[in-house]
Amino acid sequence: MPDIAETARTTRAWACYDCGKCTATCPIARAGSNYTPRRHVLATNLGKREIIDNGSLFDCLTCSLCDQRCPADVGYTGLVRKLRELSFREGVEPECPHGGALQSVMRTMAKGGTKQNRLEWLSSDLKTEPKQGEVFYWTGCTMYYDTFFTDFQLATLEATRAAVRLMNNLGVTPVVSPDERCCGHDLLWNGDRKNFELLARHNIKLVAERGAETLVISCAECLRTWKLDYEPLFEGKPPRILHLTEYLAEYLPKLKFHANPPAKRRVTFQDPCRLGRHLGIYDAPRRMLEALPGIELVEMRRSGPAAICCAGGTWSNCDRFAKQIQVERLREARATGADMMVTACPKCQIHFRCAMKDPNLGSEIEIEMRDVAELVADALEKADG
Amino acid sequence: MTVARPGSHPSPKRKRGSGSAPTVEALAGASGSDRSAARAEARGSSWNPNIIVFACNWCSYAGADTAGVSRVQHQPHFRMIRVMCSGRIQPGFVLRAFEKGADGVLVSGCHIGDCHYVFGNERALEQFEKTKNIVKLLGLEEGRLRLEWISAAEGARFAEVINEFTDQVRALGPSPLANSDQLSAVSYQRSAKAARLRAES
Numbered sequence: 001m002p003d004i005a006e007t008a009r010t011t012r013a014w015a016c017y018d019c020g021k022c023t024a025t026c027p028i029a030r031a032g033s034n035y036t037p038r039r040h041v042l043a044t045n046l047g048k049r050e051i052i053d054n055g056s057l058f059d060c061l062t063c064s065l066c067d068q069r070c071p072a073d074v075g076y077t078g079l080v081r082k083l084r085e086l087s088f089r090e091g092v093e094p095e096c097p098h099g100g101a102l103q104s105v106m107r108t109m110a111k112g113g114t115k116q117n118r119l120e121w122l123s124s125d126l127k128t129e130p131k132q133g134e135v136f137y138w139t140g141c142t143m144y145y146d147t148f149f150t151d152f153q154l155a156t157l158e159a160t161r162a163a164v165r166l167m168n169n170l171g172v173t174p175v176v177s178p179d180e181r182c183c184g185h186d187l188l189w190n191g192d193r194k195n196f197e198l199l200a201r202h203n204i205k206l207v208a209e210r211g212a213e214t215l216v217i218s219c220a221e222c223l224r225t226w227k228l229d230y231e232p233l234f235e236g237k238p239p240r241i242l243h244l245t246e247y248l249a250e251y252l253p254k255l256k257f258h259a260n261p262p263a264k265r266r267v268t269f270q271d272p273c274r275l276g277r278h279l280g281i282y283d284a285p286r287r288m289l290e291a292l293p294g295i296e297l298v299e300m301r302r303s304g305p306a307a308i309c310c311a312g313g314t315w316s317n318c319d320r321f322a323k324q325i326q327v328e329r330l331r332e333a334r335a336t337g338a339d340m341m342v343t344a345c346p347k348c349q350i351h352f353r354c355a356m357k358d359p360n361l362g363s364e365i366e367i368e369m370r371d372v373a374e375l376v377a378d379a380l381e382k383a384d385g
Numbered sequence: 386m387t388v389a390r391p392g393s394h395p396s397p398k399r400k401r402g403s404g405s406a407p408t409v410e411a412l413a414g415a416s417g418s419d420r421s422a423a424r425a426e427a428r429g430s431s432w433n434p435n436i437i438v439f440a441c442n443w444c445s446y447a448g449a450d451t452a453g454v455s456r457v458q459h460q461p462h463f464r465m466i467r468v469m470c471s472g473r474i475q476p477g478f479v480l481r482a483f484e485k486g487a488d489g490v491l492v493s494g495c496h497i498g499d500c501h502y503v504f505g506n507e508r509a510l511e512q513f514e515k516t517k518n519i520v521k522l523l524g525l526e527e528g529r530l531r532l533e534w535i536s537a538a539e540g541a542r543f544a545e546v547i548n549e550f551t552d553q554v555r556a557l558g559p560s561p562l563a564n565s566d567q568l569s570a571v572s573y574q575r576s577a578k579a580a581r582l583r584a585e586s
């Protein structure tokens with residue numbers, strides 16, 4: 001278990017020269033909170049224990065925008081995660097805005113012992129392989145999200161269905177498994193490494209047992225977790241891990257889109273922080289969107305590495321500052337003249353849709369939201385005529 | 386490295402009814418088919434479930450009181466958690482109970498139209514439906530979760546519901562989450578400490 005001093009070493013906190021760019025960049029600080037990454041880095045360098053006791057670490061969005069701007073290359077997001085682990089060990093944990101329900105769901109999966117009913121959304125027109133196969137499609141927990149967030153017409157499962165449909169269209173029958181469990185992303189970012197590792201080990205074994213060489217994932221958070229956080233836990237050769245849009249981009253010429261789009265649509269792309277800044281995947285989703293007939297992609301003022309995140313990454317923070325960040329971002333999307341905000345992470349949808357419920361702003365910030373997979377699947381030429 | 390946490394148990398095994406029924410300890414050691422065999426054995430035996438009952442202050446909790454005052458006999462294998470109104474019982478409460486290994490959860494409140502906060506129990510019903518769907522997704526038997534409206538006057542009905550539900554859960558056997566050897570690392574004390582630290586800072 002790393003201590004504060006070691007964290008200062010491994011995250012390059014020691015290199016900080018106190019310029020304060022991180023705090024000047026931080027979306028929460030800019031929204032008026034007194035949260036300050038700079039002070040956290042300083043406290044880490046001074047080995048101050050209050051930092052792990054006072055719970056303030058759980059306010060960080062972990063969106064990594066400050067990492068992008070730091071001239072001394074301090075890994076603040078990594079620092080927060082390491083210190084959160086220390087906090088958690090000391091008994092300090094985040095207050096989940098959803099009453100801990102989601103954490104309980106994740107820990108229940110970590111315990112295991114039940115047979116989940118997570119594949120009921122699979123309709124007969126979707127071809128999947130229950131046992132062995134070369135390509136494993138990681139469904140993520142969209143079925144849980146749609147069941148839990150009933151208040152804002154959330155339909156993240158549509159993207160999951162669309163992904164299978166797209167793979168079928170390419171002649172691929174992906175393996176999907178009812179034994180899949182939460183990837184552990186949020187528990188890890190809440191500091192609960194123990195339960196994270198239980199989930200990780202289970203999932204790695206599952207995918208290996210199915211003989212999958214390629215793992216296709218559409219959720220940005222699952223992708224980050226599989227690509228970066230599972231890495232030290234792999235035994236043997238890890239599968240090739242791709243985001244759905246990366247996978248599709250490889251086969252772009254094979255995808256047949258219908259020639260006459262029903263209506264021209266202007267869309268903007270919300271870079272999920274996990275997909276963009278954490279993994280550096282900016283082009284693949286844009287390539288897919290640009291290839292679609294009748295779709296015009298316009299960028300928001302802050303996009304790509306400068307994109308603002310949905311402000312609710314790890315189920316550990318939600319307050320008026322988060323709401324303000326979301327509202328501002330939605331205004332930015334509306335300012336592009338786009339009538340749809342496309343994203344590649346179910347959580348972006350959850351948090352922006354929640355912000356849109358504000359009765360005082362209502363139509364001012366309303367915008368249709370969909371996953372990139374849905375758009376691509378909709379553009380497919382109908383099979384059999 | 387381990388750090389002692391006040392109030393936490395390194396291995397929170399539960400004590401259960403004695404007799405010929407397999408003990409938690411015995412079940413905890415078992416795995417896979419062993420465990421399901423043990424569970425099958427537990428059914429119909431003298432094994433007693435651990436049930437959590439959420440009750441609103443004005444009706445169902447008072448209903449339990451009425452049962453007690455009128456000396457109505459019922460099975461005692463539950464712990465009651467009183468809330469001011471059933472509208473307070475959000476999915477997190479129930480899911481946490483299951484996560485911690487409860488074999489059954491009963492949610493109760495005033496009859497529709499009788500809520501002392503006007504529409505709290507309508508809210509409770511919505512939350513309950515949502516919770517039930519999550520429980521289904523997780524693969525827990527639906528029979529482990531139940532919603533009942535019990536008024537302050539219905540002492541006998543309280544006893545009846547408790548007896549019926551206890552039998553139903555007993556028939557299902559121990560929750561698959563009850564004796565996992567991978568007990569979750571979090572305890573209630575954690576949240577309490579976090580809240581305290583926040584208040585102090």
Ligand code: FES
Nearest residue numbers: 441470494495505
């Ligand atoms: S007070 Fe009993 S349900 Fe609201």
